[in-house]
Amino acid sequence: MAKLTANTFFTEEERKRIEEAVKAVEKSTSGEIVPMVVDASYEYPRAEILGAGFFSLASAVFLTWLFGGESIWVFLPLFFLFYFPFKLMIRQFPALRRRLIHPAEIDVEVEEKALVSFLERGLHRTRDETGILILISLFEHRVFVLADRGINAIVPADTWDEIVHTVTEGIRSGRTCEALCAAIGRCGELLEQHFPVRTGDTDELPNLILD
Known part of the structure; x- marks a missing residue:
């Protein structure tokens, strides 16, 4: 069996579905949602x-x-x-x-990867500070959601546990694409309540990152 990597995690059709889900959400909100899949968060x-x-x-x-x-x-x-x-x-x-890796170390490395990626990919530079990163780290079997301070100032931090659970359960059941699209939609619902689309909004960030 071929090794599963970020580039092979989704089929071409699934990639398009995910990108379309992001575009649909961003038509009704000023937020920016970026799903990201990485092979691993750290080499350990x-x-x-x-x-x-x-x-x-x-x-x-x-x-x-x-x-x-x-x-x-x-x-x-x-x-x-x-x-x-x-x-x-x-x-x-x-x-x-x-x-051979302690779960606590894995949690720390995945969170650090999310923070570094958030900055490297420019999610902190959106006009209203409304970027959301949904990170899937394959080696660690972890999902991590990181939102910018414009969102976290309004949305409770434990809200993202729901998003993590949705994606995690989808991966376990072999329905990753459907689960990720559902999570993106849920993020859109949360954003639309507080950050509706504004005049002049543009798609500032990639709609899917495979690294």
């Missing part, structure tokens, strides 16, 4: 180092005890012999690497 090198060290240590200790008479001179070559193959194995199997 520590997971590879610690994981490879643990597996190498366990393997070397076992084989040294079994065949080497508990000699350090047998243990050390075995440890280094196993280390790099185990490190490569962890790198090649995302599910294994993910299990």
Whole structure:
């Protein structure tokens, strides 16, 4: 099975549906909604180092005890012999690497990725400070929603939990495109209440980012 990446996460038809959903919402509000899919929020090198060290240590200790008479001179070559193959194995199997990372670290890295992307992509530069980023981070299996201060000054922060839940459940059930479109529509409803479309509004941001 081919590795799932941000560029292959949606079919061409699904991409068009998502972009159309964003355009439809932005016709009735001054807000800007940007769905974004990334392969991973961070590389997590520590997971590879610690994981490879643990597996190498366990393997070397076992084989040294079994065949080497508990000699350090047998243990050390075995440890280094196993280390790099185990490190490569962890790198090649995302599910294994993910299990070596504490969930709290994943949450922090995904949030940081959202913040950095928000700034790098210019979502903070909209005229009314009404940008919303819906980030889907594939490796981490996380969804994060970040709204600009113009929205957060009015909309309660826990409102975005509903959006995250909608997209997350859609991914789990294999209905990601439908769920994301529904989440975009819900964002539109929230924005329309407080930020209706204004004269001179333009589409300031991309309607879908795959990175």
